[in-house]
Amino acid sequence: xxxxxxxxxxxxxxxxxxxxxxxxxxxxxxxxxxxxxxxxxxxxxxxxxxxxxxxxxxxxxxxxxxxxxxxxxxxxxxxxxxxxxxxxxxxxxxxxxxxxxxxxxxxxxxxxxxxxxxxxxxxxxxxxxxxxxxxxxxxxxxxxxxxxxxxxxxxxxxxxxxxxxxxxxxxxxxxxxxxxxxxxxxxxxxxxxxxxxxxxxxxxxxxxxxxxxxxxxxxxxxxxxxxxxxxxxxxxxxxxxxxxxxxxxxxxxxxxxxxxxxxxxxxxxxxxxxxxxxxxxx
Amino acid sequence: xxxxxxxxxxxxxxxxxxxxxxxxxxxxxxxxxxxxxxxxxxxxxxxxxxxxxxxxxxxxxxxxxxxxxxxxxxxxxxxxxxxxxxxxxxxxxxxxxxxxxxxxxxxxxxxxxxxxxxxxxxxxxxxxxxxxxxxxxxxxxxxxxxxxxxxxxxxxxxxxxxxxxxxxxxxxxxxxxxxxxxxxxxxxxxxxxxxxxxxxxxxxxxxxxxxxxxxxxxxxxxxxxxxxxxxxxxxxxxxxxxxxxxxxxxxxxxxxxxxxxxxxxxxxxxxxxxxxxxxxxxxxxxxxxxxxxxxxxxxxxxxxxxxxxxxxxxxxxxxxxxxxxxxxxxxxxxxxxxxxxxxxxxxxxxxxxxxxxxxxxxxxxxxxxxxxxxxxxxxxxxxxxxxxxxxxxxxxxxxxxxxxxxxxxxxxxxxxxxxxxxxxxxxxxxxxxxxxxxxxxxxxxxxxxxxxxxxxxxxxxxxxxxxxxxxxxxxxx
Numbered sequence: 001x002x003x004x005x006x007x008x009x010x011x012x013x014x015x016x017x018x019x020x021x022x023x024x025x026x027x028x029x030x031x032x033x034x035x036x037x038x039x040x041x042x043x044x045x046x047x048x049x050x051x052x053x054x055x056x057x058x059x060x061x062x063x064x065x066x067x068x069x070x071x072x073x074x075x076x077x078x079x080x081x082x083x084x085x086x087x088x089x090x091x092x093x094x095x096x097x098x099x100x101x102x103x104x105x106x107x108x109x110x111x112x113x114x115x116x117x118x119x120x121x122x123x124x125x126x127x128x129x130x131x132x133x134x135x136x137x138x139x140x141x142x143x144x145x146x147x148x149x150x151x152x153x154x155x156x157x158x159x160x161x162x163x164x165x166x167x168x169x170x171x172x173x174x175x176x177x178x179x180x181x182x183x184x185x186x187x188x189x190x191x192x193x194x195x196x197x198x199x200x201x202x203x204x205x206x207x208x209x210x211x212x213x214x215x216x217x218x219x220x221x222x223x224x225x226x227x228x229x230x231x232x233x234x235x236x237x238x239x240x241x242x243x244x245x246x247x248x249x250x251x252x253x254x255x256x257x258x259x260x261x262x263x264x265x266x267x268x269x270x271x272x273x274x275x276x277x278x279x280x281x282x
Numbered sequence: 283x284x285x286x287x288x289x290x291x292x293x294x295x296x297x298x299x300x301x302x303x304x305x306x307x308x309x310x311x312x313x314x315x316x317x318x319x320x321x322x323x324x325x326x327x328x329x330x331x332x333x334x335x336x337x338x339x340x341x342x343x344x345x346x347x348x349x350x351x352x353x354x355x356x357x358x359x360x361x362x363x364x365x366x367x368x369x370x371x372x373x374x375x376x377x378x379x380x381x382x383x384x385x386x387x388x389x390x391x392x393x394x395x396x397x398x399x400x401x402x403x404x405x406x407x408x409x410x411x412x413x414x415x416x417x418x419x420x421x422x423x424x425x426x427x428x429x430x431x432x433x434x435x436x437x438x439x440x441x442x443x444x445x446x447x448x449x450x451x452x453x454x455x456x457x458x459x460x461x462x463x464x465x466x467x468x469x470x471x472x473x474x475x476x477x478x479x480x481x482x483x484x485x486x487x488x489x490x491x492x493x494x495x496x497x498x499x500x501x502x503x504x505x506x507x508x509x510x511x512x513x514x515x516x517x518x519x520x521x522x523x524x525x526x527x528x529x530x531x532x533x534x535x536x537x538x539x540x541x542x543x544x545x546x547x548x549x550x551x552x553x554x555x556x557x558x559x560x561x562x563x564x565x566x567x568x569x570x571x572x573x574x575x576x577x578x579x580x581x582x583x584x585x586x587x588x589x590x591x592x593x594x595x596x597x598x599x600x601x602x603x604x605x606x607x608x609x610x611x612x613x614x615x616x617x618x619x620x621x622x623x624x625x626x627x628x629x630x631x632x633x634x635x636x637x638x639x640x641x642x643x644x645x646x647x648x649x650x651x652x653x654x655x656x657x658x659x660x661x662x663x664x665x666x667x668x669x670x671x672x673x674x675x676x677x678x679x680x681x682x683x684x685x686x687x688x689x690x691x692x693x694x695x696x697x698x699x700x701x702x703x704x705x706x707x708x709x710x711x712x713x714x715x716x717x718x719x720x721x722x723x724x725x726x727x728x729x730x731x732x733x734x735x736x737x738x739x740x741x742x743x744x745x746x747x748x749x750x751x752x753x754x755x756x757x758x759x
Contacts, residue, residue, distance in 0.1 A: 023496075023501050023502070024501065027500070027501060027502075037458055041552070041555075041558065041559045041560055042560050043551070043560040043561045044458070044551070044561075068560060069560055083458070084458040084494070084495050085495060086456065086457075086458070086495035086496070086497055086501070087497070087500065087501065088500055088501070089497065089500055216543055216546055216547060216551065216561070217456070217457060217466075217546060219456045219457075219497055219500075219523070219683070219685060220523060220524050220683050220684060220685060221466075221523040221524070221525070221542050221546070221683065222525065222540060222542045222543035222546050223524075223525040223527065223539075223540040223542065223543055224539075224540075224543045226527075226534060227534075228534060233527065233533070233534075235524075238683075238684055238685060252534055252636075255536060255635075255636035256534065256536060256636075258536070258635075258636075259536040259537075259564070260562045260564075263556065263557070263562035264562070266557055267556070267557045267560060267562070270557055
């Protein structure tokens with residue numbers, strides 16, 4: 001059982017928790033994730049470790065409430081407990097020293113980019129960060145990233161904050177300005193990562209993406225998280241979560257993410273009905 | 283006095299009705315009531331040379347416990363079992379007795395052997411109902427600490443044996459529930475999870491500590507178990523945990539599962555109760571399971587229970603070569619599983635939504651015997667056919683999980699990634715590290731893993747008493 005030490009809302013339906021987990025905090029490296037199971041009937045869901053506080057033995061998780069499990073998780077409060085937390089899982093980000101890198105976060109992916117940017121910065125990297133959101137309200141972790149980044153650009157789809165446009169527009173502009181990146185790291189919705197790769201591929205810029213497929217055990221046992229990378233079958237939980245973005249079959253992964261769409265909607269509908277029933281005046 | 287006549291056949295096991303059970307996750311085999319158990323126990327002639335004991339990987343005193351059942355001394359029988367086997371309710375259900383103790387039974391030479399497995403299960407279940415406990419006092423604490431990695435059959439057996447010897451034992455389990463394959467792999471209808479919980483509770487009562495959500499190799503490495511947590515020996519029993527898929531087109535379509543995923547969703551995550559439980563699974567109406575082992579049988583019978591109208595078992599050899607237990611094949615057939623022999627998949631076909639539409643198979647014929655002694659299947663040119671299905675489950679064997687070998691470079695493994703360990707002791711080439719079960723042998727049975735645990739416990743005990751003692755010679759597996 002892992003106590004929630006604090007909770008804050010970062011954006012609509014996006015919550016940051018600090019959770020007790022001394023063993024995980026002690027070992028975790030940038031890029032790694034945990035499997036969370038919030039309740040006894042709950043799913044096992046993979047969440048990237050956004051940050052650690054070794055002194056408090058705590059990790060931070062940024063959760064976007066999308067389906068039943070994540071919405072339930074986001075309904076928990078400071079002092080509540082998370083039933084199961086296992087990790088750190090996956091391979092750490094490869095952060096060679098002195099790298100000139102552009103870290104791109106879209107929406108909730110920004111929470112995954114934050115520890116990666118920290119990892120590069122800790123090894124004397126020159127770190128450019130681009131973060132994007134639909135609108136101002138959906139831009140998260142700007143202050144935290146500003147503290148790490150050598151330069152930071154915010155984009156919003158509607159222009160309500162930062163530069164109007166997509167993260168790829170900002171990436172193109174940076175490259176046009178003469179930034180010669182050794183590597184681009186992109187984390188966000190699959191269409192965004194695919195769009196980034198479309199920019200970097202012709203330029204031959206090594207590009208790393210962090211994938212978040214359907215997962216069950218998270219330890220290599222089930223194969224549910226398999227992806228095609230360069231035509232080879234890889235398991236995201238033990239071989240990833242980060243892969244060479246130029247080699248990932250995004251279309252296949254996008255299709256696999258839809259595997260349980262109908263069941264997810266049914267579960268969410270029932271959950272919303274339950275919540276509404278609890279909140280209804282008696 | 284008239285010469286005692288022996289009943290030629292086993293007292294039949296009461297089974298749930300095939301039609302009803304095929305749609306239910308309730309247990310299929312119902313177990314002997316007391317009188318049937320006593321009757322069956324009376325078939326044992328207490329022969330002098332006790333061949334059955336030699337057939338038991340954990341060397342239960344089988345004639346003694348059966349005599350105790352015949353004498354209605356059920357508590358005595360329970361103690362006899364527990365003396366050698368801490369998981370009797372599990373073994374009574376899932377051991378392949380027909381290849382082990384019962385295969386050696388003297389009665390079995392001319393008649394059906396004594397139903398040793400059913401009697402073992404009876405005693406364990408009876409003991410649970412009347413709450414017998416194994417009150418053998420544990421040995422005085424030795425002060426030694428042993429880490430066991432994995433809480434499946436091998437890990438639980440080692441843990442129990444070492445705890446009884448007075449050693450401090452901590453079991454690390456990666457998942458949120460202990461039991462390993464007993465919990466995520468074997469379905470409720472063959473092994474109710476309440477029974478696994480009950481037998482694991484017995485272990486915690488004798489002092490075994492179980493830590494779930496600890497992924498060794500990640501949360502702690504094997505070396506950290508020694509250096510940071512102060513364990514003096516480590517037993518690795520992580521099982522056969524990496525699914526294999528054939529290299530055929532369509533393998534990543536929606537609706538294609540490894541047996542591990544299909545069974546884990548249903549068993550560990552209770553997807554059959556969705557939406558009461560949160561984990562979904564695809565409830566296919568036409569399901570093809572590829573394979574012929576016990577895992578394939580578990581998967582195809584699960585498909586029926588999840589609502590499949592057609593549950594096909596596609597196997598490249600014939601029924602006679604299937605590695606599954608005969609009893610499981612028969613149960614599957616009774617429940618309506620359709621077995622397609624001499625066929626193998628060559629491609630999985632997609633609909634416009636990337637979901638499985640059909641599986642393309644090729645007919646096989648049996649050729650020359652292969653290394654395993656079984657006649658190897660040979661594809662028949664031009665015999666491809668399509669089978670309309672919406673779900674495909676591969677139960678074609680397992681690789682070794684990489685998490686420990688990736689983080690323990692000085693632990694030698696074979697070319698398949700299985701840990702090299704001495705068959706008699708479980709000792710590896712890394713001092714203080716022992717291994718057993720499927721991570722050493724590749725996919726095998728619950729009881730063979732328990733046998734490995736039993737042998738390793740003796741060796742670990744000896745090692746703890748004298749760490750410098752050499753003499754372990756890991757053999758090539």
